[in-house]
Amino acid sequence: MTETPLDRDALQERLGFSTFIAFMGLEVLSADPAREEVVMRLAMRPEFERGRGSGQWHGGPIAAVIDTVGDYALVMLLGRPLPTINFRVDYLRPAVNTALTATARVRRNGRTVGVVDVDVANDAGALVAIGRASYATG
Amino acid sequence: MTETPLDRDALQERLGFSTFIAFMGLEVLSADPAREEVVMRLAMRPEFERGRGSGQWHGGPIAAVIDTVGDYALVMLLGRPLPTINFRVDYLRPAVNTALTATARVRRNGRTVGVVDVDVANDAGALVAIGRASYATG
Amino acid sequence: MTETPLDRDALQERLGFSTFIAFMGLEVLSADPAREEVVMRLAMRPEFERGRGSGQWHGGPIAAVIDTVGDYALVMLLGRPLPTINFRVDYLRPAVNTALTATARVRRNGRTVGVVDVDVANDAGALVAIGRASYATG
């Protein structure tokens, strides 16, 4: 397993291969293979609002961010798509009138399963949700 | 706690209060307060595709369906919005060229926490994902 | 994959291979490969009490029951030990002065991952906890 890690630009390009991910509009801020950490930013879209006119993110797009950014932390290391086995998301506080910054850290890059933690923060740096996901690496 | 349960039409109307849920396009197929069960259907949208042209659902919208339909099983019983505490989704097989049918069953409608299971099936009736979610009912 | 499913007695014998499982004292009530369902019973042990003298089960042994009984639903089908990838347990109500009956149903017996739901009930048939676990089947 001597994969060459993908860099920031390569990850950004790959995000465009998926219609849904391109629709979300994730921007790769950093990709650090040595720390096994990826950071992405997502601006609000009108379609992602919870109550009409509330400016609050619906939890659904936040969960999608966790699934995706967690996946790409392993994609960075392994250079190929990895199906999600399962994930958990805990909502910590409402995300209102803010972009989201998601930081994904690989906790285990195993032979058959990878586990990644994803913290999602608002523009003030406060956590709005945290995720933990497992992916099939075999 | 003598709430009057919401019926199918009332649930369908409430779905429209949220920009994101309206964008998804969920249709309430049935709402059964006695069985504490709600069934909704979601057609594919181009924006929800995984690989471009693959016809496969991205996992993100599937997770959003689980969060939302699970929530509305309790909304049906309690008649008010309920914040998600956390949820888990397990992906069982790819969902390709199909609508999704999500069946949410309340497992516990407690004083402070409600727990709901959501099964998501394809048009052939095979499970594509299952979710388990907890909501703040207090 | 033409494994011969294990029957009730074979599962009961295998439970004894593990010191911890033997210590718990799980009894196999039924093992139904066609329905992919296993039911086990666990009597209270003094060591499993939450508050001293409360007669209430601590959540730890309940979680251990979920992990174990869920695993054995797949062991029944596949005839070999299967490592747990991860699991979730939701506690629904206290379990006091009661044995536990755990019913495990396979939701997906995949090539690399199996997913099992476990319902844990008290002697009155009320749910005290529910679990969802994934195991490495590859």
Next chain:
Amino acid sequence: MTETPLDRDALQERLGFSTFIAFMGLEVLSADPAREEVVMRLAMRPEFERGRGSGQWHGGPIAAVIDTVGDYALVMLLGRPLPTINFRVDYLRPAVNTALTATARVRRNGRTVGVVDVDVANDAGALVAIGRASYATG
């Protein structure tokens, strides 16, 4: 909310109030309210072994450690018992011939729900399991 945090000795004393926790034999190594972090150690017991004579921890006691140490991170801050809502455990590698060191960090101490992450390491400092748990703080 002006609770006085509990110190290491007070936490150790409280662990003895529960028959199960006392049976496990958890030792509080540190309790740091400012960092919202608790560290405990658990030696192997013969009853906690997976395969007979294997020296490997069964996953059940590891899950129980996560539930308990996570809980006590919030008990330290709030000074009272807190029921577990749910938790997830991911097993990362086998724990063999080792004690366990569990580090619990509060991610959110909310008005109704608290969320805690628990890392469980072996004597070599390698992670064997990670947990994420939510507790009712209301």
